[in-house]
Amino acid sequence: MATNDGACVTTCTDYIRKNTETSPLTQTRIDTEAGSLKSAFTTYLSNSNAARAADKAALKAERSGLSSVPSARGSDKAGPDTMPLSEAASYYASSNALAIAREIVSFQVPSGAWGKNMLRTGVVRAKGQSWIGSNIDPSASGSTDWMYVGTFDNKATTTEIRYLAKVQTAQSTDRAAFQASIVKGINAMINAQYPNYGWPQNYPVSGSGYNDAVTLNDDAMLNIMKLLREIGTSSNTDFAFVDSTLRNKAASAAGNGVTWFLANQVVINGKKTVWGQQHDVFTLKPTPARAYEMASLTSQESAKITSYLMALPNPDTAMVTAVYAATDFFKATQITGKVWSSGVLSSDSSKNSWARFYDLSVYDPTAANLSSRARMLFGDFADRHGAASSVYGLIFGSTTAVSAERLTGYSQYNSVAQAMLTSFTSWSASHPRP
Known part of the structure; x- marks a missing residue:
């Protein structure tokens, strides 16, 4: 649900909140x-x-x-x-x-x-x-x-x-x-x-x-x-x-x-998920980056981290647990038969996709509805929505109002986890869930 902070003035469909700058x-x-x-x-x-x-x-x-x-x-x-x-x-x-x-x-x-x-x-x-x-x-x-x-x-x-x-x-x-x-x-x-x-x-x-x-x-x-x-x-x-x-x-x-x-x-509602795109050096929690990159879970980098953990020899219980938790997240948030191309999420039976960013407060892998399992987030420059110059960036719950440049100039969705989940099938046969 959108806030009433007044930061988004025009083209504000599915607006959620302002983005903020992180501390050095x-x-x-x-x-x-x-x-x-x-x-x-x-x-x-x-x-x-x-x-x-x-x-x-x-x-x-x-x-x-x-x-x-x-x-x-x-x-x-x-x-x-x-x-x-x-x-x-x-x-x-x-x-x-x-x-x-x-x-x-x-x-x-x-x-x-x-x-x-x-x-x-x-x-x-x-x-x-x-x-x-x-x-x-x-x-x-x-x-x-x-x-x-x-x-x-x-x-x-x-x-x-x-x-x-x-x-x-x-x-x-x-x-x-x-x-x-x-x-x-x-x-x-x-x-x-x-x-x-x-x-x-x-x-x-x-x-x-x-x-x-x-x-x-x-x-x-x-x-x-x-x-x-x-x-x-x-x-x-x-x-x-x-x-x-x-x-x-x-x-x-x-x-x-x-x-x-x-x-x-990152742990949400008692469950391990994946990682952020950046983490604060001291709080160690996900933190914002550029104006259109909010504190969130990130799919693209997390999928590669998971693949790296699977590639390490002789994984201990903590590593195996981390891999299973991450793959649980990717299975729960998978958008089947879709691929991101030229700013549009299009049908492609050979591809599965994930949003680049997910909300840090919403994760329920048991929910029947995809939107209830996790909330996708999308960022944009503030000035493209009539915001004051002091506003760093804006966060939306869909791509509906995101500017065309941020749709074509940024990977709002990706399919990186697809190959990782394929590898997980064989890896899990040798490494059962703890």
Whole structure:
């Protein structure tokens, strides 16, 4: 039922409530909310701030004496595609792959991570050029002026590390430089892990709202964990050069990430469900992100987390319980014979779909009616519904009033859980419900 908060003025069918912004990681929050982890989080934030300050100092020193600052490279969401990870070995031994690897090293932020959406063309970074796709000013002090200068969003950092590893395996030229860059990147991922085992979207942390939240969105945390586990278990021979000390750190970080997943699977009405897209660093509850992304359960990322848990060897009771609870949720909320395409949920007998977001207060898997088992949520920008500029975003109970751009420009529904449930059928035969 819609509230009477007056935020939605026009095209408000099925309007529910306003969305709000989430809180960043600050020392004040650490002092009041970190509890027994106060000292660990204080050290974490201090180290992060020092790393960011060093990054800024390095760029400022590079630009000292330059007559002009080189323009930023620019960005494109196809960036990861220019670092392919499934080519034949001959590709990684090529001069083109070598040029791209050299470029990747040149754009590594000194603290160890990379920017996102960077098209790799084989042209190395110019002195003083931004490490990311947009222009950055090392003298700027605002939290939003240094965002994504080192990030795990949109497959950033994990893709660069994997690509470099393949190139250094395939050829000897610049191998030492590539290996050093990889080690720096691995350490950045490990350093970025919060003391309570989640990962933020950026490192160093940006101090800007949802970027500091534990980020499951776009599989950011999961991508880190997968890579660290491959390194820690020696299952990926591209990282054979990594020493045992760093391997052990990688394995421990990945294992602690699983601990975070198991501890923070959302419980509604006494039943475990799935996970949020972002979780607050201290309350550990799902928290809002962008204006059209509310605190909620999320299907897409949760399905992949469930698949990851099923892929781990020798699962204990807690892991098996988590998988069954998640699959119970997906079975209860499944929309049969539908697929999301071009902003419309269309009929397709071969597909099943789920809304991207579900309400945190509604879950009854035994209810006969789908809408009573869970409530789907849909977000939109506030200004498209006549809201005041101070309103962050709006939340609806259907797509009826959601703007056309948010319907065609965002996956309001997805079918990711379908493959996971197929895998669960065989997995459950070997792992009965506890």
